[in-house]
Amino acid sequence: xxxxxxTKDTGEFIINVGPQHPSTHGVxxxxxxxxxxxxxxxxxxxxxxxxxxxxxxxxxxxxxxxYVTSRMDYLSSxxxxxxxxxxxxxxxxxxxxxxxxxIRIMMAELTRLASHCLWYGSTGxxxxxxxxxxxxxxxxxEILDIFEDTCGARLTMNYIVPGGVMYDLHPDFQxxxxxxxxxxxxxxxxxxxxxxxxxxxxxxxxGVGYISPQDVIALGCTGPVARGSGVSCDIRKWYxxxxxxxxxxxxxxxxxxxCFARYMVRLREMEQSIRILEQLxxxxxxxxxxxxTKNVIKLPKGEYYQKVETARGELGVYLISDGSQYPYRVKxxxxxxxxxxxxxxxxxxxxxxxxxxxxxxxxxxxxxxxx
Amino acid sequence: MTKEELKSTLTTLFPxxxxxxxxFVNLNISSVxxxxxxxxxxxxxxxxxxxxxxxxxxxxxTHFTIVYLLRSRSFKHELMVKAKIDxxxxxxxxxxxxxxxxxxxxxxxxxxxxxxxFLHHPDLRRLxxxxxxDGFPLRKDYMDEVNIVEL
Numbered sequence: 008x009x010x011x012x013x014t015k016d017t018g019e020f021i022i023n024v025g026p027q028h029p030s031t032h033g034v035x036x037x038x039x040x041x042x043x044x045x046x047x048x049x050x051x052x053x054x055x056x057x058x059x060x061x062x063x064x065x066x067x068x069x070x071x072x073x074y075v076t077s078r079m080d081y082l083s084s085x086x087x088x089x090x091x092x093x094x095x096x097x098x099x100x101x102x103x104x105x106x107x108x109x110i111r112i113m114m115a116e117l118t119r120l121a122s123h124c125l126w127y128g129s130t131g132x133x134x135x136x137x138x139x140x141x142x143x144x145x146x147x148x149e150i151l152d153i154f155e156d157t158c159g160a161r162l163t164m165n166y167i168v169p170g171g172v173m174y175d176l177h178p179d180f181q182x183x184x185x186x187x188x189x190x191x192x193x194x195x196x197x198x199x200x201x202x203x204x205x206x207x208x209x210x211x212x213x214g215v216g217y218i219s220p221q222d223v224i225a226l227g228c229t230g231p232v233a234r235g236s237g238v239s240c241d242i243r244k245w246y247x248x249x250x251x252x253x254x255x256x257x258x259x260x261x262x263x264x265x266c267f268a269r270y271m272v273r274l275r276e277m278e279q280s281i282r283i284l285e286q287l288x289x290x291x292x293x294x295x296x297x298x299x300t301k302n303v304i305k306l307p308k309g310e311y312y313q314k315v316e317t318a319r320g321e322l323g324v325y326l327i328s329d330g331s332q333y334p335y336r337v338k339x340x341x342x343x344x345x346x347x348x349x350x351x352x353x354x355x356x357x358x359x360x361x362x363x364x365x366x367x368x369x370x371x372x373x374x375x376x377x378x
Numbered sequence: 379m380t381k382e383e384l385k386s387t388l389t390t391l392f393p394x395x396x397x398x399x400x401x402f403v404n405l406n407i408s409s410v411x412x413x414x415x416x417x418x419x420x421x422x423x424x425x426x427x428x429x430x431x432x433x434x435x436x437x438x439x440t441h442f443t444i445v446y447l448l449r450s451r452s453f454k455h456e457l458m459v460k461a462k463i464d465x466x467x468x469x470x471x472x473x474x475x476x477x478x479x480x481x482x483x484x485x486x487x488x489x490x491x492x493x494x495x496f497l498h499h500p501d502l503r504r505l506x507x508x509x510x511x512d513g514f515p516l517r518k519d520y521m522d523e524v525n526i527v528e529l
Contacts, residue, residue, distance in 0.1 A: 053505055053506050054505065054506035054507060054508070057506040057507070059515060059516075061491075061516060062515060062516055062526075066528075097401070224428055224429055224451065225478065225479040225480065226479050226480050227429065227430060227431070227478070227479075227480030245454065309400055310400055311400075311401070312401060312402065312447070312458075314431075321431070323431060323432050323447070325432060325434055325445070325447075327436060335436075336434075336436050336437075338432065338434035340431060340432035340434075340447075344483065345480055345483075348480060348482065348483050377506060
């Protein structure tokens, strides 16, 4: 759905990409100024899927507003729920049972893997290879089956609630996760064989969409986008939550700052998530999966801020309570919002065909930007 | 810097500011001082707040506060700066996008939802809502019988 808007006297074209373009993975509308094939300017038009989740959250109770957040970054819904639950628990001052903490970390890491698998598939599809899509979805489906057993959903989980998790794990959970780890390790070399070493793929991503570490910090990028430029920003390492400090894993950094570096960060991150799962799968403590909380939650008057690392970067939940049953104000600092802002820096000076690579490596989820 | 050190250094630098305690050190300032304070916080090597994590606006019915969450990557300390805008009818505040570029869209979002004008912002348009949208949806007095369903 690319159509030419107007031609200026200078020979520059202004074209629209989207809102229904397949490579935008949602309803993102870009107004691009082109000089021949070169991109001169990118102006994203947001709001096509804006639902005002922040306003909705003000009308919902502390138990209810968590369900809405599953619809923000729907590929990281467990982690969104976790961030909100942690913010509410800060206000309640409850101490979670250790079983709940471990379940949450395992769910978060499985979510990260599922999200990166989908990103891998769609990246291949965007850049003209169909097979990665099947590889990515093969692993993703296995994870979603594990989720379905335990929480009954495959996309909008709503499993992590204030005080712990909603139900106990499915009896088959450990067995299935172990089987998944074996399968994933067996299959993972195919990911690298198919795309990482592929010369066509490398030509389309190496040296494309460069962003410097200074720009990354100034533009507020987080997650794999920032780590692809060598900027350390993993919240799990910087401000550990829920016991990440006791786990062995590395923060992945690449220094090239181009699309291929961002690709490699995500691929190598998948291995680290597997590493975390391996440490936890045999060490799920027995006990309660939920702390005792009141049915109607009222937070003390005050402000609570919680940051977590989603598959795309730093998600912040800023909660203001006036002492009543409903939050006074909720603000989500979503990772994709700032990452998309950096797209102009990456894309200007590139060819129009490279825009697809840049967008694929940003791993955009539009409902997370629009909220 | 620890929270106590941060607080004592800030007190000597900005004697007119007040503090609140929660998980963060909160620095309460008036909206007219925002550029002066933020420049100092960013440029002073003692603080080195090189990243703006989050910029939110809060409608307190009589006034607005703009909340800047700052982080220093070298010291790992964080600070919340709260700028109070007294004029609710005609809210204005100086932009900080020249200090932290990421504020560009955050400020456009705050303008879109709250109607707070960011002075000297080069491109202050609505970000999510259409340009001809009436009113500012996240204000507490915003009424919309069609789209907002009261439970």
